[in-house]
Structures are given as C-alpha cells and as structure tokens.
Amino acid sequence: xxxxxxxxxxxxxxxxxxxxxxxxxxxxxxxxxxxxxxxxxxxxxxxxxxxxxxxxxxxxxxxxxxxxxxxxxxxxxxxxxxxxxxxxxxxxxxxxxxxxxxxxxxxxxxxxxxxxxxxxxxxxxxxxxxxxxxxxxxxxxxxxxxxxxxxxxxxxxxxxxxxxxxxxxxxxxxxxxxxxxxxxxxxxxxxxxxxxxxxxxxxxxxxxxxxxxxxxxxxxxxxxxxxxxxxxxxxxxxxxxxxxxxxxxxxxxxxxxxxxxxxxxxxxxxxxxxxxxxxxxxxxxxxxxxxxxxxxxxxxxxxxxxxxxxxxxxxxxxxxxxxxxxxxxxxxxxxxxxxxxxxxxxxxxxxxxxxxxxxxxxxxxxxxxxx
Ligand SMILES: CC(C)(COP(=O)(O)OP(=O)(O)OC[C@H]1O[C@@H](n2cnc3c(N)ncnc32)[C@H](O)[C@@H]1OP(=O)(O)O)[C@@H](O)C(=O)NCCC(=O)NCCS
Numbered sequence: 298x299x300x301x302x303x304x305x306x307x308x309x310x311x312x313x314x315x316x317x318x319x320x321x322x323x324x325x326x327x328x329x330x331x332x333x334x335x336x337x338x339x340x341x342x343x344x345x346x347x348x349x350x351x352x353x354x355x356x357x358x359x360x361x362x363x364x365x366x367x368x369x370x371x372x373x374x375x376x377x378x379x380x381x382x383x384x385x386x387x388x389x390x391x392x393x394x395x396x397x398x399x400x401x402x403x404x405x406x407x408x409x410x411x412x413x414x415x416x417x418x419x420x421x422x423x424x425x426x427x428x429x430x431x432x433x434x435x436x437x438x439x440x441x442x443x444x445x446x447x448x449x450x451x452x453x454x455x456x457x458x459x460x461x462x463x464x465x466x467x468x469x470x471x472x473x474x475x476x477x478x479x480x481x482x483x484x485x486x487x488x489x490x491x492x493x494x495x496x497x498x499x500x501x502x503x504x505x506x507x508x509x510x511x512x513x514x515x516x517x518x519x520x521x522x523x524x525x526x527x528x529x530x531x532x533x534x535x536x537x538x539x540x541x542x543x544x545x546x547x548x549x550x551x552x553x554x555x556x557x558x559x560x561x562x563x564x565x566x567x568x569x570x571x572x573x574x575x576x577x578x579x580x581x582x583x584x585x586x587x588x589x590x591x592x593x594x595x596x597x598x599x600x601x602x603x604x605x606x607x608x609x610x611x612x613x614x615x616x617x618x619x620x621x622x623x624x625x626x627x628x629x630x631x632x633x634x635x636x637x638x639x640x641x642x643x644x645x646x647x648x649x650x651x652x653x654x655x656x657x658x659x660x661x662x663x664x665x666x667x668x
Contacts, residue, residue, distance in 0.1 A: 318556035339474040346636040367422035368443035382434035399500035417635030424628040429456035479633025485509040493641040519605035521550035535589030551606030571610035
C-alpha cells in the first residue's frame with residue numbers, strides 16, 4: 298500500500314525533466330534549470346521539452362514562426378470569451394477555453410504523432426492570448442491582437458497591456474516561463490498523463506491538467522502568496538502574520554514542497570528576479586515583505602519558499618493581476634504538459650492503480666421496507 302500522496306511511487310519513465318529533492322536540483326533533458334534560466338528563451342525550452350535537444354538555428358526559426366502564426370484566436374474563441382469574461386473566474390475560463398479550442402484546431406481529430414505535435418505547439422502559442430483577451434474584455438478594453446514580430450514573452454505582455462514591453466520586463470517574463478515550463482510528475486502533469494493513457498485526445502488531457510493546477514496546494518499558491526503580501530502590508534508586520542497563521546495551523550502559501558526538502562532552485566532564480574524587477578519598478582517594499590515572510594517562516598517552521606512565492610512578486614511587478622498569476626503558470630506549463638502527453642502516447646499503458654477496500658464486510662441485500 299503506497300502512502301496516501303503516492304510520494305514514493307514512480308509512475309512513469311521520462312526523459313523530459315528530473316528533480317533531486319535533497320540537493321534542490323532540477324533539470325530539463327539534462328540541462329540544469331539555473332543554466333536554462335540564464336541562457337534559454339521560452340521558445341528554446343519548448344523545443345527542448347518536445348524534441349529532447351536544444352534547437353538548431355533553423356529549427357528555432359521554424360518554431361518561432363509556427364508559434365507566432367498560431368497565437369491568433371479563432372473568431373469563435375473570441376465570441377465564447379465575451380461570455381466567459383463576464384461570468385467566469387480566470388482558471389475556469391482557461392479550462393473551458395482550452396476545451397473549446399479542440400473544436401477549432403486545424404488538425405481536427407487527426408491523432409497522428411505529427412498532428413499531436415502541432416496541437417501541442419498551438420496550445421503553447423494560444424494560452425497567453427486567451428489570458429490576455431479575457432483580461433481586456435473583462436476590463437472593458439479593446440482586444441490587442443498578437444504581433445507576429447514579437448517573441449512569445451513580449452507578445453504576451455503586449456496583448457495584456459497594449460503597450461510595448463521594456464526589454465527587461467520581456468526578459469523577466471521569458472525567464473519566468475522557462476522556470477515554470479516543466480516539473481516532472483507533479484499533480485497536474487500526472488493528471489494529463491492519466492487522461493492520455495486512456496488514449497483520449499490532447500485537449501482532454503490538458504483540460505484536466507488545468508483543473509488540477511487550479512487548487513491552492515498546486516498552481517493556485519502564487520495568487521495566495523500575493524494576497525498574503527497585501528495582507529501583511531509592510532515588512533514589519535511579516536513576523537506577526539506568519540506566527541499567527543502557524544499558531545492557527547494554517548499554511549503559509551508559497552512554502553514547502555512535496556519533493557524539495559531544501560531551497561527550490563526555481564525560487565532562488567525568482568528571488569533575484571523579484572528583487573531586481575521590484576527595485577526597477579520602485580516597488581522594493583513588496584520584495585521586502587516577501588523576504589521578511591521568508592525569514593520568519595524559515596525560523597519558525599524550517600520551510601523554504603517554492604516557485605510560486607517570488608513568482609507572485611515578479612508577476613505583480615510585470616502588471617499581471619493577482620487572479621491571472623495561476624493562468625500564467627498554466628501558459629508556461631503548457632510546454633511541459635503537452636510534452637508529457639506526447640511521451641505517454643509514445644509508450645503507453647493505461648494508468649490504473651489499485652485501492653485497498655476498507656468498507657463493510659460482505660452483507661445480504663435488504664428490501665427497502667426492512668432497512
Ligand atoms: C506543497 C505542499 C502541498 C506539500 O505538501 P506535503 O508534501 O504533503 O508536505 P506536508 O504537508 O507533509 O508537510 C510536512 C509538514 O510541514 C507543514 N507544512 C508544509 N507546508 C507548509 C506551509 N506552506 N505552511 C505551513 N506548514 C507547512 C505541514 O503542515 C506538515 O507539518 P506537520 O508535520 O506538523 O503536520 C505543502 O507544503 C503546502 O501545502 N504548501 C503550501 C501551498 C503551496 O505553496 N503549494 C505550491 C507547491 S509548488
């Protein structure tokens with residue numbers, strides 16, 4: 298009988314990413330995450346996760362072209378978005394929009410490996426557009442169409458804000474997307490692989506993954522972290538805030554991890570990015586609040602921040618509204634989810650664990666009047 302959270306169960310072999318929870322190490326296809334964060338673009342990482350090699354110059358050019366020409370939404374997606382923007386929370390919008398996108402994918406019901414790869418790349422391309430379009434509509438602003446001359450991170454900021462992003466902001470988002478792109482057998486990726494293992498289509502697998510990411514114990518933690526910074530208000534309040542939550546046995550969002558028992562290597566990079574970008578934007582106090590929460594949480598509970606904690610500072614400084622932070626996580630993780638779905642299809646067996654029955658012993662049927 299495996300432990301309740303299946304921690305020690307190895308559910309699949311993968312060539313996509315690897316974690317060492319004791320050392321605090323993460324790599325994509327053999328490349329250390331710190332190296333990728335420093336040097337790679339999101340587009341390069343998308344290629345790496347899907348093809349297991351960094352792209353050559355011509356491959357990168359082709360991928361960028363494919364992504365930029367796929368970012369535009371179908372008119373039906375925009376029509377649907379008008380309703381979703383009025384009625385639906387961001388992660389529910391994303392789950393519904395991605396599910397609906399299956400009706401408009403040019404590859405239709407073609408499930409060949411080549412079609413799956415194109416579907417994967419279209420999902421990666423369009424998630425940012427869906428988020429930006431939703432936000433423009435719900436705030437009563439004109440939709441900003443994608444600009445194919447921009448790289449992926451630049452275009453997401455352009456569509457969201459309708460202004461040219463600075464090179465620094467675009468690079469900060471690009472790095473954040475790289476850091477969020479994959480993370481082995483986390484709950485949403487496992488979900489996607491389970492759905493794929495039944496040979497259901499890519500859109501079904503990704504829709505289920507988005508539903509899983511939504512929870513505050515998974516991707517929802519970046520939004521909860523941002524709310525905690527707002528509640529704390531200034532660095533001097535951080536200690537009392539953390540102590541009070543721990544006394545009430547409440548979680549400090551953005552801390553702890555199922556696998557890392559030391560500093561999350563993504564959080565290390567994001568902490569530097571958060572400090573730099575908050576400073577540039579004149580919002581250093583936000584970073585200082587986060588740092589003060591980190592200090593007390595470590596002192597009191599020995600817990601380290603995870604990816605979502607400083608990502609909340611970074612997203613906020615980039616002008617990403619709090620309730621769009623988890624959707625932005627999804628926009629990045631789309632690269633990893635789709636790579637895992639393709640890996641599952643390529644070497645599949647239906648995932649079907651057992652369970653241990655702890656209910657009543659066998660018993661005789663009772664007619665309704667005698668129960
Ligand atoms: C990520 C998370 C779900 C991992 O859970 P897990 O592997 O089951 O870890 P556990 O809950 O077994 O943690 C062990 C102990 O640390 C505590 N703990 C873990 N994370 C904590 C947190 N963020 N705040 C306060 N206490 C925490 C647990 O309550 C438990 O304490 P106990 O032994 O006194 O009961 C958990 O750390 C968490 O809920 N974090 C907050 C949400 C979050 O940031 N999620 C994003 C993950 S990337």
